[in-house]
Amino acid sequence: MTDADRIVGDAVEDAGDDEDSALEELVAGVVMALIFLVGFGLLALGVSWFWIVFPVGFAGVLPAALALVRIYESRRGDDADESMTTETEDALETLRRRYATGELSEEEFEAKVERLLETETVTDARKSTAARRRESNAGEAERESAFDRD
Template sequence: MRDAGGSERDSLGHRLRENATGIVSTLVTAIWLGAMFTGQSWWLAAMLVGYVALVPVTAILFGDEEDRAEWLGENDHGVSETEQRESEETPLETLRRRYAEGELSEAQFERKLDQLLETETMEDAEAYARRDERAVERER
């Protein structure tokens, strides 16, 4: 089958590239199983190197976007699972996590917690912003 550009979509190279991860995974399995059944002592090393290094690298280099996302720990939008978890946190959860990880001192945590509680609703946030603006104006 040829596409509009005249290149062959079903060429051997194209099929190998599309199925590279599956091919490497099958070869790794065949090698370590063959080594194990023939009494080779290196079968476990072959299995580990194959599944921990060769298959993931092949998936990242030659796999489709879904393979890359799976091996790189990303979601559909290229965001890592850690970044996605952090983006789904509520402001209070973020504050607690930052304090627990040592990013904030106790005084910083308490000050930010007070600000957060004062700005819980949109009306509270607007009132807080007005108070903050007035304080800045007074300092001038």
């Protein structure tokens, strides 16, 4: 990989990290609309210092609003991470208890633990389930076609 490719790749990765969330975009749009509304409203009313609204709004109010949104989202994300960790720990504890009482064989226990650890979120679990169903359906279709050939 050349230096130019590495630089372009790093720039693309950095650009992906800077994507705004839907809430950030909404707040930015509302704040900008209010800045323009107040600034041009003061201009229409003949206020000579109307132009002060624009630097104050775009250099002060807009960054502050976006910072508050990012703080809100980071705290909300931390809460979700904590609850997800708790759910995973609870599920592991349940599996351990079932294994200890003999409800699960060693193979079943290991398969369930592996599946639990590879599906960290509900979305991951749904994707994993859908992939297993597709594989199962493909296997059935293969068996049916082999049966039809016989």
